[in-house]
Amino acid sequence: MSRRTVSRTYPIDRIRTEFPILGTTMRGKPLAYLDSGATSLKPQVVVDAELHYLTRISANIHRGVYQLSEEATVRFDEARDSVRQFINAGDEGEVIFTKNATESSNIIAFGWGRKFLKTGDEIITTELEHHANLVPWQQVAAATGAKLLFVPLDPVGRVSPDAVESVVTERTRVMAVTGMSNVTGYMPPLRDIAAIARRAGAVFVVDGAQLVSHHPVDVQSLGCDFLTFSAHKMCGPTGVGALYGRRDLLEAMDPLLYGGDMIVRVGKESATFKGVPDKFESGTPNISGVIGFGAAVRYLQGIGMEAIAGHEQELLAHAVRRVGEVPGVAIYGPVTEQGVAGGVSEPGGILSFNLGDLHPHDVGAVLDGEGVAVRTGFHCAQPMMQFLGVPGTVRASFYLYNTFEEIDRLVDALNKTLEVFS
Amino acid sequence: MNIADDLYKEIILDHYRSKKNRRRLDPADYHQEGVNPSCGDDIELFIKTDGGIISEVTYDGIGCSICTASANMLCEALVGNSIEFAGKVLSRFKGMLIRAEEPDFPDSAADLEAMQGLRDYPVRIKCALLAWNTLDQILNDIQSDEKPQSLVDTERPG
Numbered sequence: 397m398s399r400r401t402v403s404r405t406y407p408i409d410r411i412r413t414e415f416p417i418l419g420t421t422m423r424g425k426p427l428a429y430l431d432s433g434a435t436s437l438k439p440q441v442v443v444d445a446e447l448h449y450l451t452r453i454s455a456n457i458h459r460g461v462y463q464l465s466e467e468a469t470v471r472f473d474e475a476r477d478s479v480r481q482f483i484n485a486g487d488e489g490e491v492i493f494t495k496n497a498t499e500s501s502n503i504i505a506f507g508w509g510r511k512f513l514k515t516g517d518e519i520i521t522t523e524l525e526h527h528a529n530l531v532p533w534q535q536v537a538a539a540t541g542a543k544l545l546f547v548p549l550d551p552v553g554r555v556s557p558d559a560v561e562s563v564v565t566e567r568t569r570v571m572a573v574t575g576m577s578n579v580t581g582y583m584p585p586l587r588d589i590a591a592i593a594r595r596a597g598a599v600f601v602v603d604g605a606q607l608v609s610h611h612p613v614d615v616q617s618l619g620c621d622f623l624t625f626s627a628h629k630m631c632g633p634t635g636v637g638a639l640y641g642r643r644d645l646l647e648a649m650d651p652l653l654y655g656g657d658m659i660v661r662v663g664k665e666s667a668t669f670k671g672v673p674d675k676f677e678s679g680t681p682n683i684s685g686v687i688g689f690g691a692a693v694r695y696l697q698g699i700g701m702e703a704i705a706g707h708e709q710e711l712l713a714h715a716v717r718r719v720g721e722v723p724g725v726a727i728y729g730p731v732t733e734q735g736v737a738g739g740v741s742e743p744g745g746i747l748s749f750n751l752g753d754l755h756p757h758d759v760g761a762v763l764d765g766e767g768v769a770v771r772t773g774f775h776c777a778q779p780m781m782q783f784l785g786v787p788g789t790v791r792a793s794f795y796l797y798n799t800f801e802e803i804d805r806l807v808d809a810l811n812k813t814l815e816v817f818s
Numbered sequence: 819m820n821i822a823d824d825l826y827k828e829i830i831l832d833h834y835r836s837k838k839n840r841r842r843l844d845p846a847d848y849h850q851e852g853v854n855p856s857c858g859d860d861i862e863l864f865i866k867t868d869g870g871i872i873s874e875v876t877y878d879g880i881g882c883s884i885c886t887a888s889a890n891m892l893c894e895a896l897v898g899n900s901i902e903f904a905g906k907v908l909s910r911f912k913g914m915l916i917r918a919e920e921p922d923f924p925d926s927a928a929d930l931e932a933m934q935g936l937r938d939y940p941v942r943i944k945c946a947l948l949a950w951n952t953l954d955q956i957l958n959d960i961q962s963d964e965k966p967q968s969l970v971d972t973e974r975p976g
């Protein structure tokens with residue numbers, strides 16, 4: 397167990413036993429899962445929480461006076477409170493359950509942007525964005541006549557406060573920025589951007605799909621107005637996400653979906669709607685998923701997000717060094733500049749690279765054969781690929797359960813790839 | 819079986835390394851671009867015909883080794899042959915990969931058999947089919963005697 401981690405106190409061995417899939421194989425080799433950026437593995441406690449609902453409760457929420465229905469409602473509300481605490485939102489009305497971060501982004505863009513943006517208003521964003529935090533704004537810009545402006549990135553893909561200032565005008569209404577690039581792991585200076593947004597009177601939207609799963613986030617001290625994230629990237633189930641929004645903003649917005657569960661009274665010609673969060677949650681939600689989401693954030697809190705982020709930084713440092721030694725490797729993003737310890741204060745646990753002139757899929761395929769799961773392609777971030785000047789990358793991403801040995805296996809598999817294509 | 823042996827057979831790697839047919843034809847009688855949106859692969863085919871015979875065929879673009887090897891095989895298999903021949907090879911290639919039919923290729927297209935191993939790697943089948951789906955579009959256009967225009971998303975043909 398000597399090389400699993402640097403930190404002696406991080407409970408890596410226990411954590412690994414809590415994820416049943418880590419005991420399995422892929423293509424006949426022990427699974428080395430280095431694709432948590434796409435979706436994380438699920439611990440047994442999350443599976444158990446969902447299973448408990450499905451096998452012991454099963455009833456719908458907010459309906460029925462019988463015991464099981466009450467219990468379902470209690471568990472559902474508990475999950476909302478767990479997620480609220482996890483990001484330190486002020487009140488429960490500010491946490492809306494959605495199906496994923498993408499839906500959360502669309503609720504902001506269409507529920508707020510479509511309603512309040514006018515011709516000539518400006519939306520500031522970056523080329524770092526995942527399509528989920530870009531395409532909805534493109535659509536809303538086209539529909540309202542608002543303009544999209546991009547913060548100029550530095551040569552390794554960083555955002556400086558000065559660069560943000562350089563695109564702010566009196567027409568700036570929205571700043572939509574990722575909390576952590578899903579391509580390079582780079583984390584923009586959110587607090588500085590929040591301050592700029594506040595001075596500009598703009599709404600500050602943070603795409604937290606990567607950030608919230610890997611780092612401690614406190615929406616109140618961060619100063620964001622909206623935050624989007626997905627349960628499945630943080631040990632929870634697929635099909636559930638969350639939208640955090642400042643209460644006054646949410647109250648002013650219109651929902652995207654209308655129907656049951658979100659109404660106060662319905663007549664033949666019109667209806668009145670509930671307040672937040674209910675007005676955004678019409679129809680029967682993914683109840684088992686939400687309950688699993690609650691279990692996931694409590695699980696992460698039990699280990700501690702600081703500890704997890706620290707573990708990922710150690711893994712990243714090891715990966716930058718080891719992968720960097722493979723002949724022909726080009727690593728993308730700020731980690732290239734001075735290594736991890738220098739320059740970059742808080743890089744997320746993501747390493748994007750290419751191997752010589754090999755296509756990322758070819759690298760990924762040989763890695764697959766060695767039991768090493770990585771993501772290959774453009775990572776739903778085509779503007780970022782254009783910025784990097786590559787059609788795609790190989791991306792290894794790390795999470796609380798990964799080890800140094802898995803990174804060493806990645807390196808062995810990369811060397812094998814070179815042999816296959818030599 | 820090992821993935822490297824299954825998927826990356828020497829014969830496939832030879833076609834991948836060969837740059838012989840990787841160039842643009844200008845002018846070409848037929849030119850079509852095909853993309854696989856999920857992986858970003860993007861292949862253009864260029865064809866010159868002469869009395870129902872494909873006199874020249876080349877490709878250019880970005881793709882993985884399976885994708886570009888398949889495009890190169892396409893060029894080697896079709897040059898000097900008729901449009902009908904191209905249609906026949908196309909349908910046999912798709913038959914082998916999609917419907918698991920036994921390979922049955924004419925001699926000039928025999929190398930395509932090496933792609934049979936892809937059946938065990940379903941996500942990569944679309945890599946091998948990109949150039950061929952692009953060809954399919956050209957063959958349709960030849961039949962309707964109309965020059966092709968738009969970009970085809972070959973992951974969702976028709």
Ligand SMILES: Cc1ncc(COP(=O)(O)O)c(C=O)c1O
Pocket residue numbers: 433434496497498499526528529574576577578603605606626776
């Ligand atoms: C930075 C970022 N934003 C948004 C998303 C979208 O998440 P989802 O697909 O769960 O909606 C992702 C997922 O890949 C992401 O990495």
